[in-house]
Amino acid sequence: MFTKILIANRGEIACRVIDTCRRLGVQTVAVHSDVDRDARHVAMADQAVSLGGAAPADSYLRGDAIIAAARATGAQAIHPGYGFLSENPEFVEAVEAAGLVFIGPSASAIRAMGLKDAAKVLMEEAGVPVVPGYQGEGQDPADLAAEADKIGYPVLIKAVAGGGGKGMRKVDAPDGFADALDAAQSEAKKAFGNAHVLIEKWVTTPRHIEVQVFGDGTRAVHLFERDCSLQRRHQKVIEEAPAPGMTPEMRAAMGDAAVRAAEAIGYAGAGTVEFIVDASDGLRADRFYFMEMNTRLQVEHPVTEAITGVDLVEWQLRVAAGETLPARQEDLTITGHAFEARLYAEDAAGGFLPQTGTLTHLAFPAGVRAETGVRPGDTISPWYDPMIAKIVVHGPTRATALLSLERALAGTQVAGTVTNLSFLRKLAQHEGFKAGEVDTGLIDRDVAALTARPVPCSRTRALAALAALGLDRGQDAEALHLWTPLSWTARLIWRDEAILAQVTGLGAGRYRVVLEGADHEVTRDGGWRIDGAPIAADLATGAGRIHVFWGNTYSFDVPDPLAVAAAAGAASGVVEAPMPGLVKSVFVIPGDTVAAGDRLAILEAMKMEHTLVAARDGVVAEVLVEGGQQVEAGAALVRLEEE
Numbered sequence: 001m002f003t004k005i006l007i008a009n010r011g012e013i014a015c016r017v018i019d020t021c022r023r024l025g026v027q028t029v030a031v032h033s034d035v036d037r038d039a040r041h042v043a044m045a046d047q048a049v050s051l052g053g054a055a056p057a058d059s060y061l062r063g064d065a066i067i068a069a070a071r072a073t074g075a076q077a078i079h080p081g082y083g084f085l086s087e088n089p090e091f092v093e094a095v096e097a098a099g100l101v102f103i104g105p106s107a108s109a110i111r112a113m114g115l116k117d118a119a120k121v122l123m124e125e126a127g128v129p130v131v132p133g134y135q136g137e138g139q140d141p142a143d144l145a146a147e148a149d150k151i152g153y154p155v156l157i158k159a160v161a162g163g164g165g166k167g168m169r170k171v172d173a174p175d176g177f178a179d180a181l182d183a184a185q186s187e188a189k190k191a192f193g194n195a196h197v198l199i200e201k202w203v204t205t206p207r208h209i210e211v212q213v214f215g216d217g218t219r220a221v222h223l224f225e226r227d228c229s230l231q232r233r234h235q236k237v238i239e240e241a242p243a244p245g246m247t248p249e250m251r252a253a254m255g256d257a258a259v260r261a262a263e264a265i266g267y268a269g270a271g272t273v274e275f276i277v278d279a280s281d282g283l284r285a286d287r288f289y290f291m292e293m294n295t296r297l298q299v300e301h302p303v304t305e306a307i308t309g310v311d312l313v314e315w316q317l318r319v320a321a322g323e324t325l326p327a328r329q330e331d332l333t334i335t336g337h338a339f340e341a342r343l344y345a346e347d348a349a350g351g352f353l354p355q356t357g358t359l360t361h362l363a364f365p366a367g368v369r370a371e372t373g374v375r376p377g378d379t380i381s382p383w384y385d386p387m388i389a390k391i392v393v394h395g396p397t398r399a400t401a402l403l404s405l406e407r408a409l410a411g412t413q414v415a416g417t418v419t420n421l422s423f424l425r426k427l428a429q430h431e432g433f434k435a436g437e438v439d440t441g442l443i444d445r446d447v448a449a450l451t452a453r454p455v456p457c458s459r460t461r462a463l464a465a466l467a468a469l470g471l472d473r474g475q476d477a478e479a480l481h482l483w484t485p486l487s488w489t490a491r492l493i494w495r496d497e498a499i500l501a502q503v504t505g506l507g508a509g510r511y512r513v514v515l516e517g518a519d520h521e522v523t524r525d526g527g528w529r530i531d532g533a534p535i536a537a538d539l540a541t542g543a544g545r546i547h548v549f550w551g552n553t554y555s556f557d558v559p560d561p562l563a564v565a566a567a568a569g570a571a572s573g574v575v576e577a578p579m580p581g582l583v584k585s586v587f588v589i590p591g592d593t594v595a596a597g598d599r600l601a602i603l604e605a606m607k608m609e610h611t612l613v614a615a616r617d618g619v620v621a622e623v624l625v626e627g628g629q630q631v632e633a634g635a636a637l638v639r640l641e642e643e
Contacts, residue, residue: 009081011373014041020313033059077101113293126264131289133200154202159188165234205280211258220262239300244436306338306394337401345386348423357417365411415547458518465490465501493557581605
């Protein structure tokens with residue numbers, strides 16, 4: 001086993017690799033860009049080396065700098081994670097030329113699967129079923145159109161290089177072929193520098209099922225399948241293992257095909273053989289077809305680990321260090337069911353656009369495997385993938401695991417950026433998904449309902465109103481306010497909607513909250529009760545915002561009470577107390593001339609001191625309070641002469 005390795009990656013996968021290395025007693029070296037200098041993976045590693053820059057091309061894609069860092073720190077091997085340089089055969093060769101070990105497949109194996117057309121031919125030779133289609137060298141538009149006619153519409157035009165849905169177009173009829181071909185080739189050329197395409201038969205009820213394989217360069221085993229059919233624009237959203245509806249016959253056939261694929265290229269390490277399945281007549285052993293092989297660890301590998309009990313990163317390290325396969329095929333079994341949901345900083349309702357921001361709050365429920373590369377206070381940068389975490393659950397059955405996923409998502413708390421958390425929850429509750437009726441078109445068919453923004457109910461707004469007054473943090477109303485009745489006004493903003501709430505203290509942590517069209521009694525006694533019913537809600541405040549975590553995340557803006565008071569004072573010439581409190585100091589007397597912004601008094605409220613200032617130039621006509629006086633919200637403190 002190695003004593004020290006370098007991880008040529010960032011984020012949650014770098015942290016994931018470090019976790020296994022710690023358990024095995026292997027030291028780790030992190031690399032980082034300038035913007036990642038304080039990242040979680042850097043803090044977790046035993047050593048860290050800066051690669052400079054911010055963009056991947058200036059940091060995580062600098063193979064020469066990564067190799068130099070490995071040699072300088074005494075690392076014996078490099079783990080590439082996924083993405084970046086993980087499937088770059090030239091990087092593999094450079095690592096080996098430097099006398100280091102690449103923890104992954106050989107350069108030749110990566111090249112064999114790097115182009116979809118060549119890989120498809122190789123798989124046919126190995127006896128692996130492939131989608132009917134054309135993957136020849138000829139790229140004349142007329143010839144490609146003729147091949148599409150032979151295959152039969154609908155067809156899929158697919159770039160032979162790259163992935164992620166780029167350079168792909170579905171064509172339903174011959175009259176749309178020419179435009180789709182031009183668009184696919186143009187996109188492929190820009191994305192991959194290669195405009196070459198292949199043509200495949202479009203599968204009408206497609207499911208994306210992949211098989212985890214592991215090889216030692218001579219032989220391989222499979223660790224069963226994962227269903228990745230819940231996709232958006234060819235990007236996976238929720239993965240599960242095993243695949244719902246899978247039969248023993250089809251599992252055996254797919255597993256055998258995946259092992260043949262791996263052994264055909266002398267594969268070493270963890271890899272995934274991806275299949276497209278025609279589910280129009282259920283899952284049948286004669287209706288799955290090879291799509292591609294990912295020659296690296298996959299983002300969704302934790303669900304396989306959950307059902308097999310295997311640490312795939314440990315296997316990667318052992319095989320790369322020269323050991324043989326840690327298990328035989330007959331040693332591997334499936335226990336229970338697992339799901340993984342990808343939590344991103346993205347606006348699902350706004351077209352899934354990536355978001356940035358500083359995570360002011362981040363928490364995951366106890367007992368949930370949350371693979372993350374960020375912590376509270378970290379910034380989601382525009383430079384990299386906006387993944388916040390992978391939330392992984394396991395249960396004895398699919399139904400119980402799915403219930404655990406829904407609860408885990410409901411209990412996940414994120415503030416400081418827009419996320420897809422509500423979208424994921426709705427997917428977990430989708431009746432078709434719950435029934436196992438999944439295919440790659442499910443999200444697109446129901447996208448409007450799945451991406452609708454959740455609206456806070458009156459109970460959620462009542463909690464936010466208490467937080468706006470500081471009554472969520474354990475202060476007792478009687479200790480804060482010494483008069484009767486105890487009544488305050490809370491102002492909130494939710495998505496440009498102004499919310500006004502009247503809050504009355506009823507004693508012993510009890511409050512009445514009156515909003516437009518609603519009246520609730522809220523009790524704080526360690527947890528929350530609303531109208532007598534216990535609720536599982538948490539609150540977080542900061543930077544002028546209140547976040548209520550109750551299944552979804554509801555974020556409210558709190559108008560600055562001093563700004564509100566100043567605006568009112570400017571109009572009337574009267575400076576009022578914006579909230580109940582104690583007048584600590586008064587700085588003016590009648591007859592004083594003041595300018596806009598001059599200090600008039602200090603009010604102590606909610607254990608903070610608030611400076612009240614003149615909203616306009618003028619002359620002090622009256623001082624209506626003195627230091628040490630307790631005042632209510634709205635009490636007049638200073639009046640200026642009329643202009």
